[in-house]
Amino acid sequence: MASEPLYINENIVIAGWELTEQFVLAGGPGGQNVNKVSTAVQLFFDVQASPSLPERVRANALKLAGRRVSKEGVLMIEANRFRSQERNREDARERLKELILKAAEPPPPPRRKTKPTRGSIERRLKEKSGRSEIKKLRGRPGGD
Numbered sequence: 001m002a003s004e005p006l007y008i009n010e011n012i013v014i015a016g017w018e019l020t021e022q023f024v025l026a027g028g029p030g031g032q033n034v035n036k037v038s039t040a041v042q043l044f045f046d047v048q049a050s051p052s053l054p055e056r057v058r059a060n061a062l063k064l065a066g067r068r069v070s071k072e073g074v075l076m077i078e079a080n081r082f083r084s085q086e087r088n089r090e091d092a093r094e095r096l097k098e099l100i101l102k103a104a105e106p107p108p109p110p111r112r113k114t115k116p117t118r119g120s121i122e123r124r125l126k127e128k129s130g131r132s133e134i135k136k137l138r139g140r141p142g143g144d
Contacts, residue, residue, distance in 0.1 A: 043076070
């Protein structure tokens with residue numbers, strides 16, 4: 001269990017009891033150390049049941065996380081970028097923070113409908129009639 005809370009922004013703070021960490025053997029570079037010490041971190045966070053997240057942020061986070069979320073709504077972030085356990089732990093927590101911040105962004109403003117300008121309409125119609133003339137000329141000559 002992670003003990004210290006994770007501060008996302010001034011409104012969202014994830015309590016330490018909501019985060020679960022598991023340390024596993026990591027592959028990749030590291031020599032003998034990588035075979036002996038569990039340096040990779042798996043950070044688990046139950047997004048679905050978290051009281052820390054507002055409903056909109058929870059829904060966005062589940063969408064953004066994609067395949068990293070289990071059917072039960074538990075997000076797993078695996079960090080094995082670094083050779084030390086502590087740096088991997090910080091990396092996993094930072095990645096969770098980035099995901100929640102992205103989910104907490106306000107939705108984009110709705111699209112404003114605009115009418116095409118008179119000039120653009122005229123240019124389009126002129127282009128269409130020009131194209132029509134070219135296609136008419138492709139036919140067989142009409143020898144009456």
